[in-house]
Amino acid sequence: MFSGNRNGRPRRTVRPSTDGGSPSLVTDVLSFRTGEAGRSAVDGDVGTLGLGGSHGGPSRSTGRARIRAATLDGVPIVRLGARCAPCVSRNGGEGVRKRSDGGRGGNGEGTVGEQARRRSDGGDFFVAHPHRERMTMTTKTIGFVGLGIMGLPMAKNLLDAGYPVVGHNRSDEPTEELVEYGGTDGGSPAGVAEASDVVLLCLPDSPDVEDVVLGEGDEPEPLIDGLDEGTTVVDHSTISPTVAESIADRLAAEGVATLDAPISGGEEGAVEGTLSIMVGGDEDALADQLDVLEVLGETITHCGPSGAGQTTKACNQIVVAAQMVGVSEALVFADRAGADLEAVVDAISGGAAGCWTLDNRAPDMIHGDFDPGFFAEYQYKDLRIATDAGEAFGAPMPQTSLAHELYKSMVRNGMGRDDNSGVMQVLELLAGGEARVDG
Numbered sequence: 001m002f003s004g005n006r007n008g009r010p011r012r013t014v015r016p017s018t019d020g021g022s023p024s025l026v027t028d029v030l031s032f033r034t035g036e037a038g039r040s041a042v043d044g045d046v047g048t049l050g051l052g053g054s055h056g057g058p059s060r061s062t063g064r065a066r067i068r069a070a071t072l073d074g075v076p077i078v079r080l081g082a083r084c085a086p087c088v089s090r091n092g093g094e095g096v097r098k099r100s101d102g103g104r105g106g107n108g109e110g111t112v113g114e115q116a117r118r119r120s121d122g123g124d125f126f127v128a129h130p131h132r133e134r135m136t137m138t139t140k141t142i143g144f145v146g147l148g149i150m151g152l153p154m155a156k157n158l159l160d161a162g163y164p165v166v167g168h169n170r171s172d173e174p175t176e177e178l179v180e181y182g183g184t185d186g187g188s189p190a191g192v193a194e195a196s197d198v199v200l201l202c203l204p205d206s207p208d209v210e211d212v213v214l215g216e217g218d219e220p221e222p223l224i225d226g227l228d229e230g231t232t233v234v235d236h237s238t239i240s241p242t243v244a245e246s247i248a249d250r251l252a253a254e255g256v257a258t259l260d261a262p263i264s265g266g267e268e269g270a271v272e273g274t275l276s277i278m279v280g281g282d283e284d285a286l287a288d289q290l291d292v293l294e295v296l297g298e299t300i301t302h303c304g305p306s307g308a309g310q311t312t313k314a315c316n317q318i319v320v321a322a323q324m325v326g327v328s329e330a331l332v333f334a335d336r337a338g339a340d341l342e343a344v345v346d347a348i349s350g351g352a353a354g355c356w357t358l359d360n361r362a363p364d365m366i367h368g369d370f371d372p373g374f375f376a377e378y379q380y381k382d383l384r385i386a387t388d389a390g391e392a393f394g395a396p397m398p399q400t401s402l403a404h405e406l407y408k409s410m411v412r413n414g415m416g417r418d419d420n421s422g423v424m425q426v427l428e429l430l431a432g433g434e435a436r437v438d439g
Helices: 086-092 131-133 151-160 171-182 189-195 206-214 242-254 266-272 283-296 308-336 341-348 356-360 376-393 397-414 420-431
Strands: 003-005 011-013 071-073 076-081 127-130 144-145 166-168 198-201 232-235 257-260 275-280 296-305
Touching: 011 356, 127 151, 131 198, 144 151, 144 266, 151 166, 151 171, 151 198, 151 232, 151 283, 166 171, 166 189, 198 275, 206 232, 206 242, 206 341, 232 242, 232 283, 242 308, 242 356, 257 308, 266 275, 275 283, 275 308, 283 296, 296 308, 308 341, 308 356, 308 376, 308 397, 341 356, 376 397, 376 420
Parallel strands: 144 166, 144 198, 198 232, 232 257, 275 296
Antiparallel strands: 003 011, 071 076, 076 127, 257 275
């Protein structure tokens, strides 16, 4: 089916059938408390609920369990104050809030009247909530390998959405943070696979994925050693399209479905659950895992067969690099010409030049703030993938080749762990001075 993204542009997104629906909670509000069997109601039968995480399970701070995937009179409901990532982002960290006009809790979407009522015995208060329809009645356990700047917040969002998460990372600290947040340490890629129904990857490069999945390097316990037939592997890494196809073929021989599903949106998108996810692979496999991906992303697009997600991500990185270099060039020029940098950013952001980089990075760039949301060395790697693919397919890439060289200069000059907007620093070196505002 086709639906629009938040900018109103059409996108193709695969959604599972809702035929048969999910169990409904009728006539009254539920109260869940630690030690109860997992359900209770006043007047009316209650569908069985799955519990887990702070969007549907025990709260680590209060010890109180919460509803997951429940509806009241056909409208999804959650406990007032539940931690939904989109609502937390929009409400300044307050979670789901009750609207004063009686509409849905959370972000004010929709005009449905409030469906929840306070229990006479003082039980918890629940509100109708627009994000609940993306949660399913499931006990699906999710594995997550690669808990870096993107992977760790993604894994935390899955925990917040009520999924059990088993994680692994090459370094111990991110895994320890995940365990402290409520996840489980899988011990190795194979250990994660053995404990999971679906395994998500978020790794730096093609060789890392080949090693972690197939053991084609130093990994003694690769994912493939623990995968059962019927498991799905979703790779959020940005890697070569040909490598993605090769891994998919290898796992298919073991009865394992694979989706190459690279992501865009930076650290902010990973934290807020608003990533753009570009998916290659079997459409039915995507439909089976859509509930998981919708926790992580705002736009989920099926781009074609295995490898198509990675091809789409290469296109994305070509455009991102063009923005970063173009904005950097404009700001250095404006500074050398004596213009007010803040005024320049404000002026051109509202015109035809308006873009994500101007809105989200330029205000920091002119203050010399290049704390990473997406490492420059990863941008360099992604452009290497794009230029290699361009060579293989005979596609000319003059602009991308130049951007590739600029990001290579960043890495060679010790700036690889800066944000990819830090490419401005290379142009400043060429210009002989920094483009900055005072203060």
